Amino acid sequence: MTKQLARWLSPLLLFLPLLAAGQGERPPVTNAYFIQNAIVVQQPGTVLEMGGVIIRDGLIQAVGKNLKAPADAKVLEGDSLYVYAGFIDGLSNVGIPKPKEETGRPEVKDPGNPPNAIAGIQPERSAADMVDASDKSVEELLALGFTAAHVVPYGSMLPGQGAIILLGGRGQTGAVYRPESSFFSQFEGSRGVYPATTMAIMAKWRELYLQAKQSKDHSARYSSAARGMARTAYDETLEAFYPVIDGKQPVFFAVENVKDVFRALGLAKEMGFQLALANADHVEPALADIKASKTPLFLSLDLPEEKKKEEKKEGSSGSDSTRTTPTPTIDTKMEERRAAAQRMFEEQAAAVAKAGVSFGFSTLTAKSKDIRANLGRMIKAGLTEDQALAALTTAPAALLGLSDVMGTVEKGKIANLVVTDKPYFAEGSNVRYVIVDGVPKEYEAKKKKKASDPNAKVSAVGTWSITVDVPGQTTTSVLEITGTADDLSGTITAEGETRQLSGVSLSGDALTFTSQFSAGGQNLTLSFDLTVDGDSLDGSVQVGSFGTFDVEGSRTSKPDRQ
Template sequence: MLILSFKKLRLFYFTAYQPSYMKKLLFLFPMTFLLGIIHLSAQIDYDKFPEVTSTYLINDVHIQKSPTDSFGLGDILIKDGFISQVARNITAPADAYVIEGDSAYVYPAFIDALSHTGIAKKEDKGDRPKVKFQGYPPNSVVGITPEVLAYKLVDPSQETIKKMKSNGFAVSHVVPRGKMLPGQGSVMLLSGETNEEMLLGEAGSMYFQLAGTRGFYPTTVIGVMAKWRDLYRQATYLDKHQAVSKASAGPAKRAKADKSLQALVPVTKKQQTVFMKAEKAKDIHRAIALQQDLGYKLVLAEVKQAGPALDKIKKLNIPVLISAKLPKEVKEKGAKDKKDKGKQKDMDKKSTADKNKTSEKPAAKKKAKKEDSPEVKAMKERKKKSYDAYVGQAAALEKAGVPFAFSFLDSKPEDLKKTLKRMMKAGLSQSGAFAALTTQPAKVLGIDKQVGTIANGKMANLFLTTAPYFSDDANIKYTFVEGDMTEFEIKPKKKKGEGSEDFKKTLAGRWSYEVETPMGTYDGVIEISGDEDMAVKVISSDAPGDPMIGRDIEVGDQSLTYVTTLDMGGGSMEMTTSVDVDGDSMTGTVEIDGMGSMPITGTKLPE
């Protein structure tokens, strides 16, 4: 009821701010004033489209009901958050908001099987905690906080939530950030005004990483593994102890209260599953060794190298979440940016056309590399093989009959489609890709009865694209989360491939820029040279003597993207700048990995 009243409230506000409803505004004033107090505390998003009805009819769309079941053209009726009908030619109920699908495509919304969506990064102040003995630090110092519940940390207004949703996700299994045992996971709907409203259910998961804390026990991987054995067994005996104390008629020594151990008891009773980050094959073996030793339920997460452990995973039937992050793509054309020269160029095959082009330019000719030695060649070949195995991991798992879902601890949702396409190029089937984002994560999280497919009675979690999902010109226009619709603006299509030579000429020169940050406005100059080898140099007014060099430069039709690294002495920060250029002005965003984005504007300076 409370939710419903909020939704109504939003309608009032929406109408109230429209000029044509001025009269209504006057009429409603006393009531809105009253409710406004609640309203402020609930932090409702004013910009959001108001929900005028909870009934939607999506007409005339291609419906992918499940990874393997394509319904063809039909209609979908959504009522009160659930899918009430999937059929051809449904008559619109009187209260339905009708979306004319116009032969668009509808898919079950994606489910993220593990991520930190909505949970902000903790600021590392670099303070060394005051601990008397390095060997006996308090649990919190070394990241042992299994009592923490993820949903309590979720900020519903966080950018990452919107990003997930705009890329087709409706559900995230979120876990806290941290070190060894950051806490328990929660399954969140990516819609709702408060974190409690978002909560679909406790995931019954405990997040575990082989991550020590420098300077305190446990520091090393062997320390973490020993500590886990200790904690697990202590929790087991704590439970036994409490049972004895409860049942005992005579005096029985009371068990010491310990919130961390108490939180681990459900794991020892197999009521909770350990989701363990295990990127490399060695980590997987270690995760399995501990599981075999202690006997809890295990899910392997953020897996990047399942290959060498595949037989074991299969034999033990351990659920796998593979990383949605792939190594930087090896392009089949000459690498252009400087950083790539050492790293990636080895695998690039310059096309003949490229070669012809470079030979015309004396500057490029100078850079022609001498032939690799046989040893280096062999090493590059091996690296390529390893790269192929990484990109081909999903296909290999599918081939081996090991079901898997995706975890997003280290990747951006907007890169997902690109990543999937690379995996599919390496052999993953389309239905396999969809399953890994819908039915399989639902199964791993134990919510497959509610979500994961488009079917009568299932939660209305789906998204609509203007073309088949994997086609180049597909754009997500709507995402429904529990029947809550979000519409996305579709930006005009940009031309694929590199920007035209003319545009490069437009870019070339000096641009003044301003970035709005929470700490204030920063400005400086961007120097762009637009010849064959694009180069970007960012000179901040704060440190004019220490320019940042842009890499991973991509020139679109009327856009520019590059990555810079801000060296902060000891640490560094990766920033991705994406701007749209219109004549002499540019606007866009600077994105700091995992920390959100800040607006940037620029103006071309006269020569």
């Protein structure tokens, strides 16, 4: 079974993990690239029309007009393309393999005093040791234009130390740019063991911090005059606090709401550590405190899901012009407040910018597929495009101490770039290249999906040849649809293997169906979402959680009579 699945899906699945790693396996022909005749947005507000960028050995060698293509450079035609500095994610788990979800309380003898690993107190761990450049989260973020990220381990109260990584870059070893760049914490209790609540997390924070100070002081005294003194206990958890105590490592707190913002600010003030707030969704009430304490801020790129407009049940024809406006009900008032709350979250970025507080973004809890839309919603809510760009480039570079090497398109910086076919924030803009560490990756411009027409009269019956487009490789299958419009069924055949389709349905010109695979106890669903236009079709297929890929096809034969 596993074999069959692997064979059928080989182009889809087996290729995925190789996307990132593959580049490292065969040395590139050249390490020099030249983007010519592009609109180079060097940094927010600084635009070079008809400019060029020369990249060599991972660095930006030159930026300017009338540059000559170096003889050994591969030329990337930039005509009408836009070049930006690669985006920087202020805090996320990208590239960190997700640990298995555990449910229920862990088995411990004494839930009041669990081992540190179960308590979620692991500040000695380092994200740099966990980074896996081939993790699929890397590819998702890369495709949006992110080229670097501050990544932290998964976990509870103190999951470990963060690292700055390059997304993709030159293989796995090249991914980590700066290890131990931060000390990560969150108000996340352990299930059923101490510390389970935010109350206990706050208490534990104070205790650990004061114990670490004590032990640091003790070790210093011991190393200068050990004789006669009780020796210091080796405690890697407490030792992990030392750089924080010395002010050499900031504490990044992931916060869930404005209450958490105040709590983290309060704790930092009380203990005296250097704080950075990350993944904040609502900060306006705390802006004065954030500004006064100069706390680096990274807003969440997650926004509350937009409520789908409910369709009016009654006909929307304007014939009933005498209808009076109904008196507002409790429901409409509730909806008003809900909508206002949604706007409030969308307006946070604009409000922070207006207050003159520099901020970056965090993708910790954002779904990759929502990120561009969410940026659009923030811009619609008053954030300027330059401010949005700054929050993706210059601001996080500055807040993470990376301004020397990242954040702008300037000579000498790491060649982390994103190239689009329209201004990044414009409707329908596509990412065409993402360049990380001087290595470009090309993206196909996404085809515009044809809007399906529920009233179209088409037939799906027949034999189709379809191709599924995984970046860099396509696979061809044969789709066989039989039956009548109300009762369709079919099969799909690829690599000599035929599978039954289920849920085949044609609504207007929208053809949908799924195909199930189970292998080794795991179920994988391929969900096709296609639009039929005469004898051609196009659309997409979602392959489990692996992603969504473009599908195209044409009818090779029709039944003789319909």
